[in-house]
Amino acid sequence: MNVKRYFAPTAREALRALKEALGPDAIVLSNRAVDGGVEILALPGEAVSALQAANRAAVAAKSKAPAGEPAAVTAPKPAAAPVREPADGDFRVSLSALAASAARNAARPAPAAPAQPAVVRPFSPPRIESADFALRSRPAAAPAAPVAAADDFGNARMRELQETNARLMQELSGIRGMIERQLAGFAWGETRRQAPARAALMGELLEAGFSTATARKLAEAVPEDASRIEAREAAGAALDRMMRAHASDDDVIDRGGVYALVGPTGVGKTTTTAKLAARCVVRHGASRLALITTDGYRIGAQEQLRIYGRILGVPVFSVRDAADLRQTLAGLRNKHMVLIDTMGMSQRDRMVAEQASMLSGAGDVRRLLLLNATARGDTLDDVARAYAGQDLAGCIFTKVDEAASLAPALDVAVRHGLEIRYLTNGQRVPEDLHLPNRAYLLHRALREQGAESPWHLNDEEAGMMLAAASGGA
Numbered sequence: 001m002n003v004k005r006y007f008a009p010t011a012r013e014a015l016r017a018l019k020e021a022l023g024p025d026a027i028v029l030s031n032r033a034v035d036g037g038v039e040i041l042a043l044p045g046e047a048v049s050a051l052q053a054a055n056r057a058a059v060a061a062k063s064k065a066p067a068g069e070p071a072a073v074t075a076p077k078p079a080a081a082p083v084r085e086p087a088d089g090d091f092r093v094s095l096s097a098l099a100a101s102a103a104r105n106a107a108r109p110a111p112a113a114p115a116q117p118a119v120v121r122p123f124s125p126p127r128i129e130s131a132d133f134a135l136r137s138r139p140a141a142a143p144a145a146p147v148a149a150a151d152d153f154g155n156a157r158m159r160e161l162q163e164t165n166a167r168l169m170q171e172l173s174g175i176r177g178m179i180e181r182q183l184a185g186f187a188w189g190e191t192r193r194q195a196p197a198r199a200a201l202m203g204e205l206l207e208a209g210f211s212t213a214t215a216r217k218l219a220e221a222v223p224e225d226a227s228r229i230e231a232r233e234a235a236g237a238a239l240d241r242m243m244r245a246h247a248s249d250d251d252v253i254d255r256g257g258v259y260a261l262v263g264p265t266g267v268g269k270t271t272t273t274a275k276l277a278a279r280c281v282v283r284h285g286a287s288r289l290a291l292i293t294t295d296g297y298r299i300g301a302q303e304q305l306r307i308y309g310r311i312l313g314v315p316v317f318s319v320r321d322a323a324d325l326r327q328t329l330a331g332l333r334n335k336h337m338v339l340i341d342t343m344g345m346s347q348r349d350r351m352v353a354e355q356a357s358m359l360s361g362a363g364d365v366r367r368l369l370l371l372n373a374t375a376r377g378d379t380l381d382d383v384a385r386a387y388a389g390q391d392l393a394g395c396i397f398t399k400v401d402e403a404a405s406l407a408p409a410l411d412v413a414v415r416h417g418l419e420i421r422y423l424t425n426g427q428r429v430p431e432d433l434h435l436p437n438r439a440y441l442l443h444r445a446l447r448e449q450g451a452e453s454p455w456h457l458n459d460e461e462a463g464m465m466l467a468a469a470s471g472g473a
Helices: 013-023 046-061 099-106 143-192 197-209 212-220 230-243 270-282 301-312 322-331 351-360 377-386 407-415 438-445 459-472
Strands: 004-008 027-034 036-045 257-262 289-293 316-318 337-341 365-370 391-397 419-424
Touching: 004 013, 013 027, 013 036, 143 257, 197 212, 197 230, 212 230, 212 407, 230 407, 230 438, 257 351, 270 289, 270 301, 270 337, 270 419, 289 301, 289 322, 301 316, 322 351, 351 365, 365 377, 365 407, 377 407, 407 438
Parallel strands: 257 337, 257 365, 289 316, 289 337, 365 391, 391 419
Antiparallel strands: 004 036, 027 036
16 A cells, blocks of 8 residues: 655644645545654555455455355454544544445445354454545544644644734734834925924924924914914913913912822922921911821931921821821811821832822822922823822922923923922922912923034934834824
C-alpha cells in the first residue's frame, strides 16, 4: 500500500496539504500529535478500492478450495469505540461511501462451509476513514486523546484569533492616527496661508502652556484678516469671557461658612489657611473664627497651625475622623467662619475620595482646591479631575511668583469651570494673599516667549504639536 505521511504545525494545515495532494477522496489511516505539530497517515482513494478488490478475490478463492482443505475464517472485526466530535466547527464528521460499504460487507453472514477446524487469518484490513477535509477518529492505541486534543486545538485557535484581532486593531489605530496627523498638517498649512495671524497666535498659545483644545477655541475668535496685535487682543477678550474670577471677598470672607482647603502635598494648604484666617480676623475679629486640622500624618503639621492660631488668637482643633469632625463642627455653630486644613495627598491616591466623603458627611462643608501654578498643565488636569465635586467652591492659585506662566493653571480652571478665588505669591502671612486681578492673569498667561528662549516654537513646530495632538485624540 502506498501510505502517505503529512506533517504540519496544526491539524488544519496537515489536512489541507493532504487534500491538495491526494484529493477529497483520500482515506485517513491515523493522526497523532508529535513534537512540533501533527502527523497524519493517509491513502489515496483508489488504493482502498484496490485493497477491497483483492480482499474479495481472496475470499472467493478460499470458498472454491477443495473439500479436504480447511476453510479460512476471517476474525470478526472489533467494534469501533464511539468517537466524540472535535470542538472545532470546521471539522465535519462523516463516513465515506467506501467505509460504509466495507462495514455492510463485514456485517453480512459468511456462506455455509463444511465443518472443519477453524483457521484464523493473521491479516485484518486496517480501519478505513474518510478524509473529506475531516478527522473521524483517532488510532486505536490512544482512544482517549481526540476530545482533549480537540479542546486544546480549539482553545489555541481561539487565542490565535484573538491575538490576530488585537494586532489588526492596533494597526488600524496606527493608520487612523497617521491619517489624522496628515489632515491636521494640511489644515495647519491652510491656516498659515489664509490667516497667518491666527496661525502665529496658535504657536504663542501652545508655547505659553495652553492645551491644544483651549488654543483652538481662542484662535477661532480671531478674524482671518486680523493683524498680530488684533489677534492677541481678540484672544485676550475671548479668554476673559471664558475665565471665572471673583475679585471680591463677599463670597468667602464676608459670607462666612465652613471651608476645607484641599490639594496635593506641598501645594501650600497650611500657609494659605493661615493667610485666610488673618484676613478674616482683620474683618470680623478673632472670636468669629476657628481653625481645624485633619493632618495627623505630617510631622509638625498640627503644631504649625497651632502657632498661627496663637499669633492670631484663634482656637485650633484637631480631628481624627468623620465622627470627630462632625462633633467639632457642631460645637462651632456660632462661629462666622471655620477653616479646615486637610492632609495633602497625591491626586492618584484612593484616599482622596475618602477625604471628600468625610468632609461631605460632616455637614455643610465646601472645599477650596489649591492649584500649584508651577506645575504642568496635564498634572493640574489630573488634580482637578481627582478633586472634582458639587461641593467644590472654587480654586486658589499658589506659588504664582515661582511660575514662568499662568497659562497651564488658567487653562485648567477654564476647562473645568473652576472659579478663581485667590492668588498667593509668597510665604508672608497675610500679605501674600491676593484677590484675582483679570488684567494680571491675562498678562501672565498670554506673555510671549522671546525668540532666544529654548521653549520658543516656530511655525513648523507648532504645526507638528497640533498634528500630534490630533492624532492622539
